[in-house]
Amino acid sequence: MRPFLLALLFAPLAAFASGPFTSLHPEEFIPPAVETGSPDVYQGFISQVQEKLIALGFEPEGNTPAEFAAQMRSELAKWAKVIKAAKIVVE
Numbered sequence: 001m002r003p004f005l006l007a008l009l010f011a012p013l014a015a016f017a018s019g020p021f022t023s024l025h026p027e028e029f030i031p032p033a034v035e036t037g038s039p040d041v042y043q044g045f046i047s048q049v050q051e052k053l054i055a056l057g058f059e060p061e062g063n064t065p066a067e068f069a070a071q072m073r074s075e076l077a078k079w080a081k082v083i084k085a086a087k088i089v090v091e
Contacts, residue, residue, distance in 0.1 A: 022058070023068065024049075 034045040050060045063071070082088075 030042075030045065034041055046062075053060045
């Protein structure tokens with residue numbers, strides 16, 4: 001297939017950018033000693049977790065619960081359009 005035909009074929013998808021993401025909720029895995037410690041202890045723990053994630057190939061980012069909820073709403077709306085346009089159904 002000629003390159004310009006491929007470009008035309010995939011042009012409707014140009015508005016969509018995506019990548020995998022994983023949500024970690026710290027309250028699920030923070031040791032009690034860190035949770036009750038000083039902000040410096042907490043930040044040190046988070047830094048260690050980030051270093052381990054980076055070593056595994058992740059690109060850690062942090063946000064607030066409100067920012068995460070907004071991101072999830074945005075992702076759901078975006079992919080709902082793709083699913084509807086592609087007429088994807090659950091079998």
